Amino acid sequence: MVRRLKEVRVATNNERPATMADVARRAGVSVKTVSNVVNGYPHIRPATKEKVEAALTELGYRMNVSARHLRIRRTGLITLAVPELSLPYFAELADAVIQEADSHGLTVLIEQTGGRRDRELAVLSGSRRQLTDGVILSPLGLDQADRAAFEVDFPLVLLGERVFGAPADHVTMNNVAAARAATSYLLELGRRRIAVLGPGPADTATGSAGLRLDGYREALATADVPFDPGLVVPATPWHRSAGSDSLGALLDGGTPVDAVFAMNDALALGALYALHARGVDVPADVALVGFDDVDDVRYATPTLSSVAPGRDEIAHTAVALLRSRLAGDGGPYVRVISEARVVARQSTGAAGEQVISVQPGSQVPADAPV
Amino acid sequence: MVRRLKEVRVATNNERPATMADVARRAGVSVKTVSNVVNGYPHIRPATKEKVEAALTELGYRMNVSARHLRIRRTGLITLAVPELSLPYFAELADAVIQEADSHGLTVLIEQTGGRRDRELAVLSGSRRQLTDGVILSPLGLDQADRAAFEVDFPLVLLGERVFGAPADHVTMNNVAAARAATSYLLELGRRRIAVLGPGPADTATGSAGLRLDGYREALATADVPFDPGLVVPATPWHRSAGSDSLGALLDGGTPVDAVFAMNDALALGALYALHARGVDVPADVALVGFDDVDDVRYATPTLSSVAPGRDEIAHTAVALLRSRLAGDGGPYVRVISEARVVARQSTGAAGEQVISVQPGSQVPADAPV
DNA sequence: GACTGCCTCTACATCGATGTAAAGCACTCA
């Protein structure tokens, strides 16, 4: 066992990891030549390259990244700030962003903001900010009024529907259209008493909640079904317990309901729990559609219909935008809208899994009206 | 809006962020004095301190962390390497570790290994290794035979049951006792045909699977229930689909079963799905216990009984061990065993949530026999 | 044969912070 680690030991026995200077001395060349070899500079005589490479492995050389970062003024790190990893949607998004970044040689630092305004501001200006080359932020606490906070001097990509028109690139989805499509789907199934689960208490019409509620109302209007405020069920935060409690209270209050459109999957799963607990059959008595299409929903009983926002596309686009800014792209800020689909499963009576509708993606200036 | 950002603008207009030298010049002091103020060195005349602080804010000074890292030979970053964030157990663990580290001024860099041996080795020796001061690794691909790979010259904490006796601190749980307790609980409910879901195909008896299977067998032996190899249901990886498929196949084969002990919650949720799909009532026909006690299980229908491994304690202990090594603790390597509990819910006929048994934690030398 | 241009390599300055050693100063005590 000791033998297998021999080379490394040589280095560690010196107390101090080998530097380029050590390697240079051993190979009989200059430090810069070692640097050139390490960085793959092409114009090096093969003989020199071999000498250096031998010294490199003999000494078990590992680059001191702090020194390199200091010199080149880049760290190769990017920040991804999300509310909480415990929420499956964000865990899956983080997974996708990490993999996407990885494939371009970037490393992701995850910040959990808890959806708190102060923590989100800290992401944009705290001391840790200096560690990374750019930021992908999914705000929940910040809103339109904080636009000034987004005037930063590093590449920034915003996710979600909380802030529009900020001076930054933005990746989002067509919430109104997607919510309209999901609601229309329920209407087409013949449902007329469709509860909508998830707005804030004093529906402020901002963020995802406002947009999704708009879509819901548009679908009702198109189908000539009157809007009943009694079917709007506030629920925050968008966790299962809130979904379960809020819908439970509605059901216990005796309001007749034949479908539920939940603004995210956690709420939908909570709703499913509340329905089961009361002996309500899904989908026979109440049909249910969620939003986000997290892995979970495929294993609920019944499996849950949901709106898929295009997670991989979002991750890919966000990283691509950041990379392009890091590379010096100074063009106008853009808003990329990812493609969304309504996926039908058992909770709306579908067998297996079917894509009911597709809301195409698009790209517009970041300050275009919503 | 522009006015609110005035100070920052002053700095950015110079093209280049302010350095300590700039601040020193403005305040009329030496660079080192600025450094002393920034770092809270106590012996500074109040008048000097004020001058420096004024210059600091006027220039919007932000420390260049790369330079500091280079000088002090520390980054304040630690690596947490887990298989996948999409797995709720690891997402929740990452959440807990990030928060714990945060409270001690450490920043967490998450690596996803996919459970692959090469990626786990890369965590221990790849180029990104140089970025962080220490590593918390939850191995899945590496095993006993790779002990040499753990002989590293930086603080390392291992998690899980894949590797024992390596030259590193180790945080784990008493898998055998916990699995025994979970199985005993099912036996006490009167179940006799208890399927165990999750071993590898050629039960290699290593890692969590082997230990949990041992616990299962011990419980059967204690209760004088014969071990039936036909009830051992291989399932890998430990995802829902494997749980659903494997248990589904067993059920379809006609093997009588009145309980299932799943080696993790994902498998259990998959199992639940398979049972529902076949019209089997849980818990009346088949009782079900999972392992990990992720958030999910509280919202399944029925809610799922599970073994809680003490996630927060594990996160806390892992970070504490790493910090202590970073602070120079050179004592012998330890193995900390976290407290585990069997939590009963509806899937075993409990109302609400009850703790059925507690397997106490302990601490032993890292090379103690398992 | 002088010139140009390319390849290969080196010396040195530089990125922005912190550690060290010592200097300057005020004050106390003998």
Place this chain on the structure above:
DNA sequence: TGAGTGCTTTACATCGATGTAGAGGCAGTC
């Protein structure tokens, strides 16, 4: 008065890499 002490500040070297400018050698061109 001179030595001793402790607080405050400074100059300078240093961490380990990369950018720049240019030296030296060799080949090809006219």
